[in-house]
Amino acid sequence: MKFSLLFSYLTAAALAHAGGGNFLSPPGSGASPWNGARPDGHAPIGVMGDHTHDAGEFMVSYRYMFMAMQRNFSGDNEVSDPAVLADPRFAIVPTDMDMEMYMFGLMYAPTSRLTLTAMVNLVELSMNHRTAMGGTFRTDASGLGDSSLTALYRFWDGDGQRAHAGLGILLPTAETDESDFLPPAGGVRRLPYPMQLGAGSWGLAPSLTYLGQGGPWSWGGQLGGKFYLDDNDEGYRLGNRGEASVWGARQIHEMVSASLRVTASTWGNIDGRDPRIAGMVPTADPALRGGSRLDLSAGFNLYESGNGVRLAAEAGLPLWQHLDGPQLGVDWWSMLGFQWAW
Numbered sequence: 619m620k621f622s623l624l625f626s627y628l629t630a631a632a633l634a635h636a637g638g639g640n641f642l643s644p645p646g647s648g649a650s651p652w653n654g655a656r657p658d659g660h661a662p663i664g665v666m667g668d669h670t671h672d673a674g675e676f677m678v679s680y681r682y683m684f685m686a687m688q689r690n691f692s693g694d695n696e697v698s699d700p701a702v703l704a705d706p707r708f709a710i711v712p713t714d715m716d717m718e719m720y721m722f723g724l725m726y727a728p729t730s731r732l733t734l735t736a737m738v739n740l741v742e743l744s745m746n747h748r749t750a751m752g753g754t755f756r757t758d759a760s761g762l763g764d765s766s767l768t769a770l771y772r773f774w775d776g777d778g779q780r781a782h783a784g785l786g787i788l789l790p791t792a793e794t795d796e797s798d799f800l801p802p803a804g805g806v807r808r809l810p811y812p813m814q815l816g817a818g819s820w821g822l823a824p825s826l827t828y829l830g831q832g833g834p835w836s837w838g839g840q841l842g843g844k845f846y847l848d849d850n851d852e853g854y855r856l857g858n859r860g861e862a863s864v865w866g867a868r869q870i871h872e873m874v875s876a877s878l879r880v881t882a883s884t885w886g887n888i889d890g891r892d893p894r895i896a897g898m899v900p901t902a903d904p905a906l907r908g909g910s911r912l913d914l915s916a917g918f919n920l921y922e923s924g925n926g927v928r929l930a931a932e933a934g935l936p937l938w939q940h941l942d943g944p945q946l947g948v949d950w951w952s953m954l955g956f957q958w959a960w
């Protein structure tokens with residue numbers, strides 16, 4: 619499994635350098651400004667809006683995200699496929715789902731305190747199902763997801779520490795009228811909620827980020843939320859989302875750092891409904907979409923200071939998930955990123 623590989627890499631790397639001590643200068647000997655020109659000068663790649671730039675700097679970024687979902691949960695408990703199908707409300711059960719996202723970002727800092735970012739996502743989804751009659755089928759959807767414009771304002775600089783606040787505007791660009799051939803219904807029909815490509819609503823995304831570093835170590839935390847302000851074209855809005863993340867990283871080479879991160883997230887059910895989404899399947903019920911999750915992830919950052927190029931990867935899995943269900947749970951996820959600043 620990919621995650622355990624990453625984890626053992628991390629542990630081995632930390633052990634290999636524990637004795638070296640060449641990065642172990644004591645932190646905070648005199649006032650030193652926070653330094654972004656090191657591999658862990660950026661947070662683990664799964665953290666959005668984690669850093670600000672110096673005045674006049676540009677950055678382009680590309681992230682690829684893969685998330686595998688399988689097994690249905692109701693509350694904390696796993697519910698077997700036959701148990702879902704034994705419920706008189708359901709004749710179809712989703713068995714697993716893959717989500718892929720291609721995320722393109724642009725950052726620009728007009729001043730040393732203010733950084734502006736724009737992000738556009740392309741999304742690819744596929745879901746497998748089992749029917750009460752014993753058949754199986756798969757649906758697919760792909761296209762434009764949600765986009766955002768965000769302002770990050772750095773309001774505090776301490777000894778090896780800094781903090782910034784962010785406010786993002788969520789743009790309703792996601793395609794929420796995706797359809798596919800549904801064998802049980804026997805035609806091309808509107809796909810259920812989790813197979814739509816995003817919120818498709820206007821929204822606000824505030825965030826608060828803290829960063830610290832000392833010697834070879836760095837750490838940080840971020841609080842963030844997504845609040846949807848209106849219904850999308852299909853007549854519903856996704857539930858609001860809150861997220862809290864803390865991480866620690868260690869520089870294990872001039873160009874490489876390794877990190878561990880814990881992320882707690884919670885999100886609400888869908889408000890309203892799309893009248894074209896129907897079917898005896900849990901994914902068509904707007905009241906079976908909410909949940910909470912605690913994720914553990916490991917990652918590494920690679921930084922080439924000469925030309926401002928970064929490569930990073932992070933992989934994670936849930937330590938705990940509590941879902942309004944039956945709803946498919948997350949099995950594991952990973953993200954790869956490329957960033958270039960000038």
Ligand SMILES: [Cu+2]
Binds near residue numbers: 669671677725959
């Ligand atoms: Cu940047």
